[in-house]
Amino acid sequence: MGLVIRNAVKEDCSKLLELIKELALYEKAPEQVTVSMEEFVDSGFGKNPVWWAFVGEFNGEIIGMSLFYIRYSTWKGRRLYLEDIIVTEKMRGKGIGKELLDHTISYAKENGFSGMMWQVLDWNTPAIDFYKKYDTNFDGGWINVNINF
């Protein structure tokens, strides 16, 4: 298939933000996306990047992404935190999510992370079933606490 997984570059940011907004809509929280394009570009490709991403291209068009940052776990050390893994709706069910996740896992292994972690909504059964195919541990009972400035 015409799928290519590659590192994201600055020029991809507008398309990546589109995918992020598509996921927020699926997660029933589109109004929560308040990040600006300028902040998004600067934090990924400015002087001090804090996130990195892989994109999935199908016949030259970006149809998915895996975006991550470095988490520090005081229990496990450096972990890759998978912030978002997204495949645009019309391209789901073709194994593209698996290619993106496998690519990200390989990257984390090759770069000395002790493991990876991410979060999934408890009602998102398709995603949970997908993650269960991997050697995953599920860990509930946590509440996220946020302060917005």
Add this chain to the structure above:
Amino acid sequence: MGLVIRNAVKEDCSKLLELIKELALYEKAPEQVTVSMEEFVDSGFGKNPVWWAFVGEFNGEIIGMSLFYIRYSTWKGRRLYLEDIIVTEKMRGKGIGKELLDHTISYAKENGFSGMMWQVLDWNTPAIDFYKKYDTNFDGGWINVNINF
């Protein structure tokens, strides 16, 4: 009171790891702390630090800490992720946790973060009550997914 909040330095690491193990015991998961001292020191004070911390000293003795890293939220931008806030058991109930949290909030505000976030176990009522005194949003329904390499 003889409380000083200051930036953590490399020489504090051994004491910080003791506090981390004390918290893991309280959270009923002491066996989960597998990070080595070498990894801990290197990731905080090596060439590419990925965590930072404040320590609370009372009469010259370290009795608490607040340890954090930079999270990237694709919804909100750069956030301070408070990995651990710990006050050693015999010093609890004296307002030291509040001093540490206030200091961390000020730091995050002064350094351009869009906000802070952390997690709390759903049975940890004393901690939840403490966080409710702040302008916090609680957000449940998430499952943490981990892959350990």
